[in-house]
Amino acid sequence: MENHNSRSSFEEVGQAPDNYLVWAILSTILCCMPLGIVSIVKSSNVNTLWSQGRFEEAHKASKAAKNFAIYSAVAACVLWVLYVIFFVFVGMAGVFAENY
Structure with missing residues (x-):
């Protein structure tokens, strides 16, 4: 039987979360700049916090970066x-204005 109390600290915390920096940059350039900037800030905090x-804060920052x-992208759409x-x-108003 395995003793679960003897796990290493790496096994307990797992792998570092994705920081979604590429998506944050793309959403800033191609979509909505204010929300994209917030995403960049959150994603840049992930590795530092980790x-x-x-x-736990690193996982929260990762999730926030992804959400922003x-x-x-949704705001841009x-x-x-x-x-x-x-x-x-506006085009329809122009068409109707010509008929009157």
Whole structure:
């Protein structure tokens, strides 16, 4: 039988979480800049927190970085849809204005 109390500290904390830095940078450049910047800040904290032994905070920062990158992409999609809808209505208003 294995003694679970004798596990090494590496086995207890596991592997360092992904910092999602690439996604944070891409979401900043291609999507919504304010949310992308927050994602970059959170992702840059992951490795620092992990190396300081603050494992739970590192996992929270990793999850926050991922979420803010997703929020940035969703915000960009919503803005593009609103942009297209706006110009469709402006175009339709121009068509109706010519008929009167």
